Amino acid sequence: MSILVDHVTYLYETGTPLEHKALDEVCLEIKDGQFVGIIGHTGSGKSTLMQHLNGLLKAHSGHIYLDGEDIDAPGYPKKKLRSQVGLVFQYPEHQLFEVDVFTDVCFGPKNLGLPKEEVEERVRKALLQVGIPEEYWKQSPFEISGGQKRRVAIAGVLAMQPGVLILDEPTAGLDPKGRREILDQIKKLQTQTGMTVLLVSHSMEDVAEYVDRIVVMNRGKILLDGAPKEVFCHVEELEGVGLAAPQMTYVMRALRKRGFDVDEDAITVEEAAAGILRALS
Amino acid sequence: MGIIRALDVVYEYLKRDDDGNVTGSIRAVDGVSLDVAPGDFIAILGHNGSGKSTLAKHMNAILTPTEGCVWVDGKDTRSEEEVWDIRRSAGMVFQNPDNQIIGQVVEEDVGFGPENMGVPTKEIWERVEESLKAVGIYELRKASPNKLSGGQKQRVSIAGVLAMHPKCIVLDEPTAMLDPNGRKEVIRAVRALNDVEGITIILITHYMEEIVHADKVFVMDHGEIAMQGTPREIFSQVEKLKELRLDVPQVTLLAYELQQRGVALPDGILTIEELVEEIGRLKECQS
Structure with missing residues (x-):
């Protein structure tokens, strides 16, 4: 699904002295099937923007278009919108509540009014997609x-078969291996299903490794937008806006300063290793 | 004897069925012994479910051992009369700052602890001021906590503990919910408390970069201490850490990858400066 955000402004605490713009004339176009990382410090407007995309x-x-249709136009089916744009909140495992894993994932598609067989088919598929085996x-x-709880919660959203999947810091609080497992699975999903994925993250190393494009938010506006290598050049x-580049960018910069002829745009360990080997040979 | 000492600590969570009958138990901590010297900066690593948070909760008597013993500043945590003294000696900071702040104004929140201890009003204000200064947010003393960033809120939590004049602070993933800047602010504040005030720090984290300056690292697995040593000793064992679902700082991983491809680097490089230094030396040898 493609997304078009057209001059969107959103105000918090309107009509009070505390009124401020959480989003300020934001324009953003995301093509079908892209894997986009959204970064920005706490309060930069990234979560506010994400909550606009499924009508929360x-x-x-301003306007938001999904596959070319204005989601605020009268008659646009809101229920369909919520199943089409799946939003996984921070710590989604707090929302688990059913007696067993399978029934929990059934909750969403069951509420769509689908026949039982289809619900169960979708749930099986979603659980396998996030790597939760039958046992x-x-x-x-x-x-x-x-880590498993978090993946079950993500399966609950996948079972709605959304065209856009938004994940708000899906790896917060997980151990390093759990972090990698979840991101690997999301990447796999995105390549296999062609789903559009938006990943809100505080880890520069994670976005450097996984996404095709990074959007940097600051004070309700988009500050930078481009491929990870382009964005991380702007150290x-x-x-200046409370973020950082991945550690590898700093390694390469330090080496250059020391007189090594290495590319400064390496952002992953793999790229940095290759660059250093070239410089040493 | 150290400020915190654990001897053969076992902690079992009881599993119960719907009627409350015990159906089994899980050993979250299984035979842990450790001794923390006053003024040390200790890091505890371990995957989710390895028992590190359960262990941490023993360090200020939120939990008491099923078997074995924990002493905080020489006091046995099982002794009910001494629980308040123990909690005063060892303060705790948790993951989510929003769950730990109760005051409407930053300075009131920080004053809550000493007020409950019966500290005279004048001294409360002195403690609030010095605590806020120690974590670098004195200028925010009149602010409302819910208007602060994550890193600032977490420093309010730390100041709140600090105002109780603890000898030791246990921080359980204090940066898990913060953005990069917030993470940096909190770690910087914690290190300053250790360096300048000499407060013993026990830091639990999943971010490997945060603990390269620790004096000692404990790695937990299945409720046991699986590895212990200096950061350099621990982070030299890349494969072992991966088996334990952990990681090394990216720069350490880069050095390791280069080693694997035949570059003669020493084990356990922890910082960018060290790596650049070593690579610079190699280049000089070549030419």
């Missing part, structure tokens, strides 16, 4: 590990 918040001015399906969602600008 309504823009004070866990009858277990209580409260007795599995933290000073990123630091």
Whole structure:
């Protein structure tokens, strides 16, 4: 699904002295099937923007188009919107509540009014997509590990078969391996299904490794937008807004300063290793 | 004896069925012994479910051991009369700052702890001021906590603990919910408390970069201490850490990858400066 955000402005605490623009004339176009990382410090407007995309918040001015249709136009089916744009909140495992893993994932598609067979088919598929094998399906969602809980919660959104998947810091609080497992699975999903994926993240290393494009938000506006390598060239600008570049960018910069002829745009360990080997040979 | 000492600590969570009958138990901590010297900066690593948070909760008597013993500043945590003294000696900071702040104004929140201890009003204000200064947010003392960034809120939580004049602060993933700047602010504040005030720090984290300056690292797995040593000793064992679902800082991983491809670098490089230094030396040898 493609997304077009057209001059969207959103105000918090309107009519009070505390009124401020959480989003300020934001324009953003995301093509079908892209994997986009959204970064920005706390309060930069990224979550506010994400909540507009499935109609949880309504823009004070401007428009949002999904596959070319204005989601605020009268008659646009809101229910369809919510199933088409799946939003995985922070710590989604807090929303698990059913008696077992399988039933929990059924909740969404069942509410869409689908026949039982289709619900179960979708749930099986979603659970396998996030890497939860069958032996866990009858277990209580409260007795599995933290990483598994999080994946079950993501399966709950996938079972709605959305065209856009938005994940708000899906790896917060997970151990390094759990972090990688979840991101690998999301990447795999995105390549296999062609779903549009938006990943809100505080980890520069994660976005450097996984996404095709990075959008940097600051004070309700888009500050930078481009391929990871392009965005992470702007180290000073990123630091100026409370962010950073991946550690590898700093390694390469330090080496250059020391007189090594290495590319400064390496952002992953793999790229940095290759660059250093070239410089040493 | 150290400020915190654990001897053969076992902690079992009981599993119950719907009627409350015990159906089994899980050993979250299984035979842990450790001794933390005053003024140390200790890091505890471990995957989700390895038992590190359960262990941390023993360090200020939120939990008491099923078997074994924990002493905080020489006091046995099982002794109910001493629980308040223990909590005063060892303060705790948790992951989510929003769950730890109760005051409407930053300075009131920070004053809450000493007020409950019966500290005279004048001294409360002195403690609030010095605590806020120590974590670098004195200028925010009149602000409302819910208007602050994550890193600022977390520093309010730390100041709140600091105002109780603890000897030791246990921080359980204090940066998990923060953006890069917030993470930096909190870690900088914690290191300053350790360096300048000499407060013992026990930091639990999943971010490997945060602990390269620790004095000692403990790695937990299945409720046991699987590895212990200096950051350099621990992070030299890249494969072992990966088996334990952990990682090394990216710069350490880069050095390791280069080693694997035949570059003669020493083990356990922890910082960018060290790596650049070593590569510079190699280049000089070549020419």
